[in-house]
Every structure is written in C-alpha cells, then in structure tokens.
Amino acid sequence: MTAFIDARTIPNGQVLTPDLAIVGAGPAGISLALALKDSKISIALLESGSTSFDPEIQKMYTGAQTGVGYVPLDAGRMRAMGGGTNHWGGWCRPMDAIDFEAKPWMPHSGWPFGRATLEPYYPRAQALVEAGPWIYDQKGDLVAGTKGPVLPLGDGGLYTSWFQFSKTRDSVLPTQFGHRYGDDLRAAKNVTPYVRASVTGIRLAANGASVDHLDIATLSGKHFTIKPRMTVLAAGAMENARLMLASNDVISAGVGNQNDLVGRFFADNPIPRDVATLVSFAGPLAAFYGSNQTLDDGAIMRATFAPTAAFRRKAQVAGSLSTVEPAVDLDETGKAAVITTALALGVNAANAQAYSLGCGIELSPDPDRRLTLTGEKDALGLPRLKLDMRVADEDFDRFHQTLTELGRQLLASRTGMLRINCKDRQDWMKRMDWGHHHLGTTRMHNDPKQGVVDADGLVHGIANLYVAGSGVFPSYSASNPTLNLVALTLRLGDHLKKVMA
Amino acid sequence: MRRRDVAAAVVAAGAAVTAGLYRFTDLFVKHYPPTPYDDLLTRLTDREQAAKLGAQLTGSFDLASQSTRLRDTFRKQDLAAAANADIAAGRMVEIGGWVLPETVALLSALASRV
Numbered sequence: 001m002t003a004f005i006d007a008r009t010i011p012n013g014q015v016l017t018p019d020l021a022i023v024g025a026g027p028a029g030i031s032l033a034l035a036l037k038d039s040k041i042s043i044a045l046l047e048s049g050s051t052s053f054d055p056e057i058q059k060m061y062t063g064a065q066t067g068v069g070y071v072p073l074d075a076g077r078m079r080a081m082g083g084g085t086n087h088w089g090g091w092c093r094p095m096d097a098i099d100f101e102a103k104p105w106m107p108h109s110g111w112p113f114g115r116a117t118l119e120p121y122y123p124r125a126q127a128l129v130e131a132g133p134w135i136y137d138q139k140g141d142l143v144a145g146t147k148g149p150v151l152p153l154g155d156g157g158l159y160t161s162w163f164q165f166s167k168t169r170d171s172v173l174p175t176q177f178g179h180r181y182g183d184d185l186r187a188a189k190n191v192t193p194y195v196r197a198s199v200t201g202i203r204l205a206a207n208g209a210s211v212d213h214l215d216i217a218t219l220s221g222k223h224f225t226i227k228p229r230m231t232v233l234a235a236g237a238m239e240n241a242r243l244m245l246a247s248n249d250v251i252s253a254g255v256g257n258q259n260d261l262v263g264r265f266f267a268d269n270p271i272p273r274d275v276a277t278l279v280s281f282a283g284p285l286a287a288f289y290g291s292n293q294t295l296d297d298g299a300i301m302r303a304t305f306a307p308t309a310a311f312r313r314k315a316q317v318a319g320s321l322s323t324v325e326p327a328v329d330l331d332e333t334g335k336a337a338v339i340t341t342a343l344a345l346g347v348n349a350a351n352a353q354a355y356s357l358g359c360g361i362e363l364s365p366d367p368d369r370r371l372t373l374t375g376e377k378d379a380l381g382l383p384r385l386k387l388d389m390r391v392a393d394e395d396f397d398r399f400h401q402t403l404t405e406l407g408r409q410l411l412a413s414r415t416g417m418l419r420i421n422c423k424d425r426q427d428w429m430k431r432m433d434w435g436h437h438h439l440g441t442t443r444m445h446n447d448p449k450q451g452v453v454d455a456d457g458l459v460h461g462i463a464n465l466y467v468a469g470s471g472v473f474p475s476y477s478a479s480n481p482t483l484n485l486v487a488l489t490l491r492l493g494d495h496l497k498k499v500m501a
Numbered sequence: 502m503r504r505r506d507v508a509a510a511v512v513a514a515g516a517a518v519t520a521g522l523y524r525f526t527d528l529f530v531k532h533y534p535p536t537p538y539d540d541l542l543t544r545l546t547d548r549e550q551a552a553k554l555g556a557q558l559t560g561s562f563d564l565a566s567q568s569t570r571l572r573d574t575f576r577k578q579d580l581a582a583a584a585n586a587d588i589a590a591g592r593m594v595e596i597g598g599w600v601l602p603e604t605v606a607l608l609s610a611l612a613s614r615v
Contacts, residue, residue, distance in 0.1 A: 340550050340609055417601075
C-alpha cells in the first residue's frame with residue numbers, strides 16, 4: 001500500500017508521465033480512479049488540498065460576486081481529499097427521465113442522452129455513496145409505508161417520492177469519499193494519489209488540439225509538470241471552468257472556450273426555507289415525512305413531494321422536491337382557513353397539524369448566470385473567479401404553480417391543505433438558501449456551439465481532455481447531484497477504458 | 502297609572518328581556534343583522550371564521566357580481582359539492598396564501614364584507 005504523495009516532496013522541474021491525470025479528488029475524481037483501479041492505465045490523482053481541511057489552501061477558492069445574494073465562493077465547496085463529500089448531507093435521488101429531456105418551455109434544456117444511458121451505472125454509484133439498497137420511487141411507498149401511512153394525494157400533478165441517504169457514521173456524517181476510499185486508492189497499484197498538488201495551467205500543444213502537459217504547483221513553492229496521455233478535470237464546476245479560462249496561452253479565450261461557453265450556465269439548486277405551510281387534517285404525518293428514517297434493511301429514507309412528468313409537461317414547470325419540515329402553529333387566519341375549508345368539505349379537522357414546507361428547485365439554464373475571471377490572483381497566481389448569480393422570476397412562478405397543485409391535491413384527497421408563504425420575488429429571496437450544488441459551467445452538448453463537452457465528456461476540439469462532475473450537466477434536475485454525477489463518472493470510466501486500451 | 506301605560510311597560514320589559522336572551526345566545530350561536538346576502542351566508546357553518554379568512558383577500562371584490570355568481574353556483578349544488586367541483590376543475594384562489602376552492606374563497610370574502 002502506498003501513501004498519498006505530498007506534492008511538496010516532488011523535486012522542482014520533475015516531469016511525471018502517467019497515462020491519465022485526474023484533476024481533483026472529490027466524488028467524481030475518486031469515483032473515476034476507483035472505476036479504473038486495477039486496469040492497465042497508470043493514474044495520477046491530483047488533489048490541491050490535503051487529507052484534511054487547510055484554511056490556507058481553502059483561501060484559493062475566494063472570489064467575487066454580483067447579482068442576487070449567493071454563498072461566498074469559498075463556502076459550499078471543500079478543497080481537500082474527498083471534496084464536497086467532506087460536508088455533504090448525504091441526500092441521494094436519481095434524476096428523473098424527464099430531467100434529461102429537452103423541454104420546449106425551458107430553453108437550453110436537455111441532455112444528449114436519456115436516463116437509460118445512466119441506468120446501468122446507478123447501482124454502482126449507489127454502492128459508492130453507500131445509500132443502501134436501491135428503493136426510491138420503484139418501491140418506496142411499499143417499503144417506507146411499513147413505518148407509517150403515506151399521505152394520499154390522489155390523482156394530480158404531484159406524488160410522494162423518496163430520498164435515500166448515504167450511510168451515516170456515529171450518527172453524524174455520510175460517506176466522505178476521501179476517508180472512506182483512501183485505503184482503496186492507496187492499495188490500487190495503478191493509482192498514485194497526490195495531495196497539495198494544485199494544477200495551475202492546462203498547457204495545450206501548439207495547434208491547440210490536445211493537452212501537452214499540466215503545470216503543478218504547491219503553496220510551498222514547488223513546481224513540476226505532469227505530461228499525461230489523457231486528462232480528466234474533476235475539480236468541481238467552478239474550478240474546472242476557472243482552470244480552463246485561465247489556461248489561455250494557446251487559445252486566447254481559454255481551453256475549450258472557443259464558443260464562449262465555459263463558465264456560462266452556472267446553476268445551483270435554490271432551497272428557500274419555509275416556502276409553504278402544509279396542514280394535515282388528520283393530525284401528525286408519518287415520521288418519514290419530517291426526518292430520515294432507517295428501515296430494517298439499512299436504507300435511510302425520507303419522503304418528498306415531486307411533480308410527475310405529465311404535470312411538468314402540462315403545466316410547463318421545472319423539477320422540484322418539497323419536504324416536510326418541523327411542525328408549526330397556525331395564526332388566526334390559518335385557523336380560520338382550516339375551519340372554514342374543513343367545514344365546507346365536511347372533513348373533520350379537529351386534530352389538524354401544520355408543518356413548514358421546504359424545497360429544492362431546479363433553475364432554468366441561463367447563459368448569463370456565469371463565472372468569469374477577475375484581475376485578482378490567488379497565492380499560486382491563478383486569476384480568481386467572479387460569479388454573476390441570477391434567478392429568473394419564472395423559476396419562482398413555476399414552483400408556485402407546483403405548490404398550488406399540491407394544495408389542490410391535498411383538498412381533492414380531503415387530507416389537508418396548503419398555504420404558500422411567498423407571494424413575490426422579495427418573499428422568495430428573503431427565504432433563500434442554496435444547495436451548494438455547482439452545475440452547468442462546462443455543459444454537455446453534441447453541438448460545440450452549444451456545449452463545452454460532448455456526450456462522453458470530451459472537450460470539443462481537444463483530443464485528450466475530459467470533464468467529469470456536475471459541471472457538465474446541461475440541465476439540472478431538482479435531485480441532489482452527487483449520486484448522479486458519480487453514475488455519470490462511472491460511465492466515463494468505461495469510456496476511458498475503451499479509448500485508452 | 503293607567504292600564505294602557507302598564508301594558509306598554511310590560512311589553513317594553515318583555516322586549517328587553519327577549520333581546521337580552523337573544524344576545525345571551527350569541528354565546529352559542531352568533532347572530533348577525535340581516536343582509537341582502539343571507540341566502541348565501543347561511544351556507545357557512547362558521548361565518549365568523551369565514552369572515553376572518555375572507556378579510557385577508559386583497560384586491561377588489563364586487564359584492565353584486567360575486568353574489569350573483571355564488572347564487573348561480575348554489576342553484577345547482579350545495580357548498581360541499583361546489584367546493585369539490587372547484588377542486589376537480591382546478592378553480593383555486595389564494596387568500597393570505599391559502600390555496601382554496603373558489604367558492605369557499607368567494608363566500609369567505611363575502612362574509613368579511615357585509
């Protein structure tokens with residue numbers, strides 16, 4: 001078993017020549033290395049951070065922001081072995097088939113392939129994130145239903161869907177890829193993991209058609225070179241874009257940016273809090289609505305309200321996942337609404353219980369929600385990022401429509417009712433929080449004029465440079481990205497096995 | 502005292518007692534002064550709560566046209582049936598953010614405005 005190699009021990013000027021360089025050891029980078037371990041491909045897995053959090057390294061993420069309020073660029077991501085899984089919540093849910101479709105009401109949406117293409121990779125992805133047996137929507141009602149009744153919603157636009165959760169340890173944290181798979185990486189004969197190895201440049205051949213080498217630097221002042229046959233950028237949607245834009249010595253617009261797409265279409269999942277109040281006429285809901293429940297087979301599940309594909313098409317709404325949060329007290333108007341409505345419908349609401357409702361929303365792709373470089377540089381001389389963050393009113397309007405439908409269904413099934421707490425943009429923004437799901441900056445499309453990478457993740461126009469992770473998602477879904485990006489990365493692993501054989 | 506005055510006093514006292522008793526029963530059943538919309542408002546089991554809800558409806562509410570509309574609705578069905586028909590047809594109205602069947606919302610707004 002080999003230890004992680006601290007890049008500060010590499011002599012200045014050394015040139016390393018692995019078959020494959022994976023830039024970034026977050027969930028994508030580690031999943032790819034694991035997918036290719038024990039193959040004949042020699043791999044350098046390059047992590048800029050250390051095996052644990054280092055504030056000096058983390059500072060390299062600092063950047064500027066304009067537009068709507070958003071989390072600072074050095075928050076919501078982690079520059080350390082394991083990347084974002086060092087602080088994720090473990091929420092897992094596969095994207096829906098409709099998430100992959102081009103939707104006429106949502107410009108720029110659609111993947112180059114459907115969910116069926118990812119289907120074979122989900123079981124392995126589920127195993128890597130350690131989310132237990134695959135249950136989700138296929139049998140969620142049956143399995144979780146043994147813990148309590150599923151709220152009847154009747155026919156309509158929403159249904160009870162299911163999250164599963166990455167296994168927790170000591171009841172605190174879900175699977176942290178760096179810690180969980182560190183030994184596997186050390187044991188793999190063909191994988192050499194480096195820490196404190198920051199890529200500072202993707203250097204193209206003179207004709208701009210392939211990567212010649214990568215510049216590596218450490219905060220201690222070491223500089224060396226990696227000259228791989230193939231390179232996969234897996235440093236996260238922000239950092240991949242930053243590296244590509246900053247590497248502009250051969251192509252002045254930056255690597256892969258000949259069509260001015262790198263850094264555009266940035267997205268996250270808004271998770272505004274307390275967006276609605278859900279009243280259950282019959283009293284408290286089953287526990288799996290408001291908190292994670294561990295089932296007998298080890299699966300950890302939680303219910304969520306999701307729009308059906310048919311409703312999304314008919315009402316032209318985006319993906320969303322609404323979750324039941326803590327119980328709340330109704331104000332006088334709320335009590336009046338429940339009494340009046342229950343009496344009108346002839347329903348007994350004497351034991352009614354109200355809950356706050358949270359959510360995760362899918363944003364529409366927007367080319368102007370983008371990352372660009374600033375004149376300010378980090379400790380290794382790489383230009384810092386600026387994010388112009390935007391949320392369209394239509395995104396709130398669409399989710400409002402979805403909530404209205406949920407309210408209608410609750411009444412139709414005589415099980416409850418709903419209050420929507422946000423009436424205008426100001427209300428939504430006041431409650432705004434973010435999923436820290438960085439998406440879309442190197443979007444996938446078969447047409448180089450509409451995407452940075454092709455359906456395999458290969459950067460258009462560059463023969464040996466790939467991008468992995470949720471940065472390639474061309475449209476986003478409301479499902480948390482980790483499970484999905486791991487599945488997509490495993491697919492890339494199979495592709496690389498073929499092209500590098 | 503003339504007999505006529507005694508009779509008047511007895512009638513007045515009786516009226517006062519009756520009125521008092523009537524107000525006393527307000528503790529159990531709220532009494533409202535008559536309105537031109539009582540045929541609609543009697544459909545509400547708890548008019549006070551409905552009025553509290555309806556008061557949150559923002560924007561204009563035309564009593565004449567909305568009451569005509571409600572009367573048309575109730576010619577064909579009772580409140581429960583009308584509310585269920587609204588829900589089935591997606592005729593939903595928000596009052597204070599509450600997603601309500603249109604008929605319930607209109608009736609509540611009417612209760613708050615008379």
